[in-house]
Amino acid sequence: DAKTTQPNSMESNEEEPVHLPCNHSTISGTDYIHWYRQLPSQGPEYVIHGLTSNVNNRMASLAIAEDRKSSTLILHRATLRDAAVYYCILRSSNTGKLIFGQGTTLQVKP
Amino acid sequence: GAVVSQHPSWVICKSGTSVKIECRSLDFQATTMFWYRQFPKQSLMLMATSNEGSKATYEQGVEKDKFLINHASLTLSTLTVTSAHPEDSSFYICSARGSTEKLFFGSGTQLSVL
Numbered sequence: 752d753a754k755t756t757q758p759n760s761m762e763s764n765e766e767e768p769v770h771l772p773c774n775h776s777t778i779s780g781t782d783y784i785h786w787y788r789q790l791p792s793q794g795p796e797y798v799i800h801g802l803t804s805n806v807n808n809r810m811a812s813l814a815i816a817e818d819r820k821s822s823t824l825i826l827h828r829a830t831l832r833d834a835a836v837y838y839c840i841l842r843s844s845n846t847g848k849l850i851f852g853q854g855t856t857l858q859v860k861p
Numbered sequence: 862g863a864v865v866s867q868h869p870s871w872v873i874c875k876s877g878t879s880v881k882i883e884c885r886s887l888d889f890q891a892t893t894m895f896w897y898r899q900f901p902k903q904s905l906m907l908m909a910t911s912n913e914g915s916k917a918t919y920e921q922g923v924e925k926d927k928f929l930i931n932h933a934s935l936t937l938s939t940l941t942v943t944s945a946h947p948e949d950s951s952f953y954i955c956s957a958r959g960s961t962e963k964l965f966f967g968s969g970t971q972l973s974v975l
Contacts, residue, residue, distance in 0.1 A: 783962055787964075794954045
């Protein structure tokens with residue numbers, strides 16, 4: 752299963768945009784890029800996913816590099832409730848599994 | 862949105878007893894369910910993958926006789942921790958996938974073995 756690399760932690764100010772980077776240089780052509788976030792003592796929450804094109808939904812935007820070796824999760828206006836651990840994961844179309852890395856702990860300052 | 866219900870949310874048991882955790886997809890049919898465990902301040906570790914009606918596939922290092930997984934229907938999977946010991950204390954999380962690419966997670970079960 753291809754791996755992802757994310758910064759351990761990031762800080763943001765409330766109401767400012769946040770760009771969370773993810774490197775996945777060993778991604779294969781059929782791997783989907785998933786983002787989930789987790790609050791303490793809760794199960795992860797789906798944020799967004801994509802394959803090749805950039806994606807937008809009500810929670811965030813996902814920008815995928817042309818070579819697909821990296822991606823960026825964009826929170827357009829961070830709120831205190833966005834403070835969480837964000838996981839960038841590749842889902843193999845062969846195995847179907849989501850293997851979690853260490854994620855990025857996002858702190859949002861008021 | 863799709864909901865995955867996991868019960869119980871926490872359980873305390875004596876060493877040597879077995880504990881069953883249920884995971885239900887409430888409004889969709891889950892063809893595949895995954896079971897994870899998570900230790901404090903660590904990431905989720907995939908334990909096994911189960912497809913409805915077939916035997917679960919366990920990740921390397923996960924004892925299949927200790928962590929029994931049953932996926933008897935398209936809406937229910939269970940994880941039974943047999944003969945639990947203190948080192949099995951952890952946060953167990955299930956997830957389910959239906960016909961879309963999204964994966965939905967339960968709220969987790971905190972297991973404490975005394």
